[in-house]
Amino acid sequence: MFVPRSLKIKRNSNDDVQSSVAKKIKAEEKHPWLDKDGDVAVDPAVTKGARAADKPSGPSGPAGQLAKNKTPCALILTPTRELAVQIERQAKELMRGLPRMKTVLLVGGLPLPPQLHRLRQHVKIIIATPGRLLDIIKQGSVALSGIKVVIVDEADTMLKMGFQQQVLDILENVPNDCQTMLVSATIPASIEQLAGQLLHNPVRITTGQKNLPCPTVRQIILWVEDPAKKKKLFEILNDKKLFHPPVLVFVDCKLGADLLSEAVEKITGLKSTSIHSEKPQMERKNILQGLLDGDYEVVVSTGVLGRGLDLVSVKLVVNFDMPPSMDEYVHQVGRVGRLGQSGTAITFINNNSKRLFWDVAKRVKPTGSILPPQLLNSPYLHEQKRKEQQKDRQAQSDLVTGANLMDIIRKHDKSSSQK
Structure with a gap:
């Protein structure tokens, strides 16, 4: 995760956050760099879910100061509606007892008028998907001039071409001097x-191993045509040893997703459903809640459930199709x-x-996972x-060190004398 100290966006550029606002408020008391001029980037375990123990203790700290403003002071951007809903739910829990710390959820797939009405209630924290927020900005229905903190969750997805x-x-x-x-x-x-x-003068925070799944996850790779x-x-x-619903x-x-869910229910008799972006938002919300409550034994999903969600009841994930990249693999497994389980x-x-x-x-x-021999012995x-080794050797040979400095000088002299 990158946390810039005072992230300034370059204008006209072409180019598990569930509790991020509370963590920002709490961390300001512990980490002086959060009060300074710079931005922040954060890697793995920081995002592995929120706990009520992280809640700020009272209105006299940074949360109380933010609450005095009449305009929104914090913005959280996230790629999926499901993740936005989870973040708002946890933010509300973490802010309970703090005066005037209202949140608003701005996501597509749900009626716009109630969201606009909520915006007019002097909310302090906006949790949004980019498309819906942009629509509201273009309508002139929200002012971001008071934003002090911007959090871009799932930044690798949010800065790809689809969302960038x-x-x-x-x-x-948002103001130039807000922290991102x-x-x-x-x-x-x-x-x-x-x-x-x-980012301007960014600070990087890494917890756990970079770009790797949590060590509490047992990974099994099977070669299956x-x-x-x-x-x-x-x-x-x-x-019986592997099956622990919900899966x-x-x-x-x-x-x-639809066809496989139907096949699972028909062949195994297990209660199964599918979820993907073409289903109505309310249906997706109900399926996700049913997954958390154990109403379904199997849920077949596209990538909509692949990032950020604290599915604490899930003990088994099956990648029926290998994800398109290892980064997506890390997120899905x-x-x-979650939360140490x-x-x-x-x-x-x-x-x-x-x-x-x-x-x-x-x-x-x-x-420590055993990989299938078909993979390990593959010519690919x-x-x-x-x-990769050839590329690494080339990169090493391009480095100037004390050991190869004289060789480089001799080669240069020889080349110059031949011209």
Whole structure:
């Protein structure tokens, strides 16, 4: 997670936060850099859920100071409605007892008028998805001039092309001197570079191992060809040692989620449902609540449940389809092992994911997980490993050190004399 001390956005650039506001308020008393001129970036375990013990003690601290303002003072941006709902629920719990610390939830898929009405109630904390917030900004129905803190949750997703321009447009409307926090369990190099362009004098906070799943998650990688996937899933659901409902199954498409959920219920008799972005927001909300309450034994999902959510009742995740990247893999297996609990993540893999073989080996094998021989012996893996080692050697040879300085000078002199 990047926490810039006083993150200033460069204008016209082309280029588990559930309790982030409370953590910001609480942390100001412990970490002097939060009061200084700079921004912040935060990595893995900081985002692994909120606890009521983190609640500020009273109105005399930073929370009380923020409450005196009549305009919103904190903004949290998140990519999915489900995550926004969770953040608002936890923010309300953490702010209970603090005067005038109201929140508003601004997300698509729900009626706009009630959200606009809530905005007029002198709210202090806005939790929003980018699209809905931009619509409200364009209507002139919200003023962000009093924002002191901006938190961009799941920053690696929010700064990709799908959300990037929306986020930048929103940040154009907040004061230059507000503090911006970028938070994610995974921050790839490309996003780090972009963050470096956006943030002023950033501070980086890393907890746990960078870009790796929580150590409380047992990872199992199984080599399963596509025609055998359903049979293998049914075997897992019938295995008394592995099956601990509710089970969360990830697939790569909406139609696949619907069809697989129907097959699970028909073949196994387990109560199953599917969730994806094409379902109405109220239905998605009810399914998520049913998952948390244990109303479903199996939930088949696309990536809508893959990030940030504290699904504490889930002890088993199955990646029926291998995620498209290792970062997404980290997030999806991270739906278990929340808040210090243990869990199991089973992933089906085959040659359809061959471009990820070496990344899988690098990230999963060090955890002690046994990888399938088809993967370890794959020529694709060995070719990817060879290319990476070659690239590393080239990078090393380009470095100037005391050991190779004279060789570089001689080569330069020889080259110059031949011209």
